[in-house]
Amino acid sequence: MSDKTGEEKFRGCLIGQAVGDALGFVVEGRPPEVCREYARLMFFRDEAASEERPPVGQYSDDTQLARELMQSYAERGGFDAGDYARRIRDIFAEGRIVGNGSVTEAAARRLASGMSWRETGTPPPAASNGSAMRAAPVGLFFHDDPESLLSAATEQGIITHADPRCSAGAVTVAGAVAAVFRSGPLEPAAFLDDLAGLVRNVEPGFAAALKRLAGWTPLPPGEAAIRIRSEGVGAYEAARYRRWRGITPFVVSSVLWSLYAFLKSPDSYRQTIRTAIAAGGDVDTTAAMAGAISGARLGLRAVPGELASRLTDRGTWGFRELSELAAECHAVSLRG
Numbered sequence: 400m401s402d403k404t405g406e407e408k409f410r411g412c413l414i415g416q417a418v419g420d421a422l423g424f425v426v427e428g429r430p431p432e433v434c435r436e437y438a439r440l441m442f443f444r445d446e447a448a449s450e451e452r453p454p455v456g457q458y459s460d461d462t463q464l465a466r467e468l469m470q471s472y473a474e475r476g477g478f479d480a481g482d483y484a485r486r487i488r489d490i491f492a493e494g495r496i497v498g499n500g501s502v503t504e505a506a507a508r509r510l511a512s513g514m515s516w517r518e519t520g521t522p523p524p525a526a527s528n529g530s531a532m533r534a535a536p537v538g539l540f541f542h543d544d545p546e547s548l549l550s551a552a553t554e555q556g557i558i559t560h561a562d563p564r565c566s567a568g569a570v571t572v573a574g575a576v577a578a579v580f581r582s583g584p585l586e587p588a589a590f591l592d593d594l595a596g597l598v599r600n601v602e603p604g605f606a607a608a609l610k611r612l613a614g615w616t617p618l619p620p621g622e623a624a625i626r627i628r629s630e631g632v633g634a635y636e637a638a639r640y641r642r643w644r645g646i647t648p649f650v651v652s653s654v655l656w657s658l659y660a661f662l663k664s665p666d667s668y669r670q671t672i673r674t675a676i677a678a679g680g681d682v683d684t685t686a687a688m689a690g691a692i693s694g695a696r697l698g699l700r701a702v703p704g705e706l707a708s709r710l711t712d713r714g715t716w717g718f719r720e721l722s723e724l725a726a727e728c729h730a731v732s733l734r735g
Contacts, residue, residue, distance in 0.1 A: 407698040409729040415694020418706045419686030420458040431679035432643040438677040456709030459498035461687040465532040474725045480554040484516030505557035520561030524635040528650040530556030531568035532684045535691035536574025545611050567598040567605035568650040579696035584625040587662045588613040616662045624678045627655045645679025657688035668693045668701040
């Protein structure tokens, strides 16, 4: 792979995540029937922001925290869990976070109290997707080093989420990005089998779910969503997410749905995002994860420019800044 191609994939991964996140953020938590119609149109509406409606192109904590991970990597010249923990602490303490999850916020408060990042993760049975949603950059950093990928994806995750299922979700997303970063044909069953092998020693139940997903990828989205939504759900998850319609923030179902959306159309970024959003529920996160994987496979050119150009984090960190950060991280990875 040429340096230019690698840089294109770094840019595609981060911008692909941000666009999916921003598109999904508009209808986060809405039911499937609303999200299906929105996904059919899928564009940023020029409407005034309000408490219910984010500014046009605004992405959420999913991309903010992935961006912070990449900033840490660029500035430190490699992965540094302690520095990343400091960044998580600061983005919450300074009120810069957008659409934050309660589990990550609680961990950030523990970081601010002086606890070690190795001890601040929320313990089981809380198993939301906050560590998986930001793990895609790890797959870029260590696309050719599975052991370092496994270690870094786990360490960045346990800062906020200590449940092994959360670690497995983070490793899965990073592993998916690493797999598609390497050029070559994509066969869904083999792809999922490789991911299952990567997470088997992290959380065997998650590995088994990845293998089952291979049998669900041929199903139409409505049928697949029913199976994926119920995968791994116990009494705690059923009670916590009882009011959600569509895909919930439970790490198992949201990561599986993101993979399903990608595998249904691995050569179309637009269709991947449409599928991710159309299921309803936690669609900023599912579209962010699916968009990161799709962007890492197809590169920046596959991400619609008319959408990417609207990206913003309350007037900062738009397309140009994110793209430059991705290029800087690519340069660091070549030196490593």
